[in-house]
Amino acid sequence: MNQLHALYRLQQLESAIDAAKKRADEIEAALENDETVRRCKAEFETSETELRQKEGLVQDLELDIASLVTKVTDNEQLLYSGKITNPKELQERQEEIASLGRRRTTRESELVEARLAVKEAQTQYAGTKAALETAQRAREQNNQDMLKEHQSLRRDMSGWLQDRKVILKQIDADKYKVYKKIKAQKNGLAVARLNGESCEVCRVEQYLSIISQVRQHNQLVFCHNCGRILVDI
Structure with missing residues (x-):
């Protein structure tokens, strides 16, 4: 091989090495940082937080309603026990029972809406969870493919580097x-x-x-x- 042909072959080898190194670096970066999985995980965590918050609101409303029911029951028992004889106090108890009833009605209406919101949040949660699991499986498969490609690139580069050493000896x-x-x-x-x-x-x-x-x-x-x-x- 004459000097000029050797220079051209050297360029071919170095171009191949540079391209392989660039691709290998891209694979290494992709293995360390999967954008799809990161995005799906963030969406899943957001939906999980929202679901827990909505479930918490339902629990709070249920406890509040239970407390109101207890208060109404206690006031009614006291009202009809005959222990209260003062007309003013009787009226106050009746007004208290009515107020508690209105609060209970409001809370029960809020509870219906809160339970609907929980169902919607559960659907959203299930969707983001499935998307994350799909992305994770795809990453595992893709990682295997990329690892194989990375290993192949490294083998090719090793051979090309040896060829480059041989070519360099032929060039002034x-x-x-x-x-x-x-x-x-x-x-x-x-x-x-x-x-x-x-x-x-x-x-x-x-x-x-x-x-x-x-x-x-x-x-x-x-x-x-x-x-x-x-x-x-």
Whole structure:
């Protein structure tokens, strides 16, 4: 393999390594941070909190109603026991019983609404719980697939890195320095194939003198437009 072909092969290897590393990093980040599961978990926790709050309100209303019933019963027993003979006190007891009755009616109406709200919250809770469980199962399956892909990428990168070492030994230090400089300037692509009479990357047609030099395969020749190293493969 001549020097120019070796540079082109080096670029292919380094591009493959860079792409594989980027994908491996993406997989690692995805394994650590699953947005769907996090969102579903947040929605589930919110629905759980709302359900508990609504259930708590139902319990409070039931206790309040039970307390009102007890107070009414106690007042009625006292009222009809004959122990109260004062007309004013009798009237006060009757008014108290009526007031307790009105409060009970209000609380019972509120209890009906609260129980309906609990049913709605239970439906919401069940939905978010199912969504979370589905997302967690999907993550587990996806994680297995991504782990396999990650392992495959690491194996590929290991092989490409070994190939890169072999290729580097075939390239002169001066040519490699030029390659690295252009690579840094040209978004990772320092070498371009000659496609017919044009640079494959920028697609600009080359002078005949440049084409002739490229096809001799013995020196670095640059695209007169983009400045990349041209190779004839």
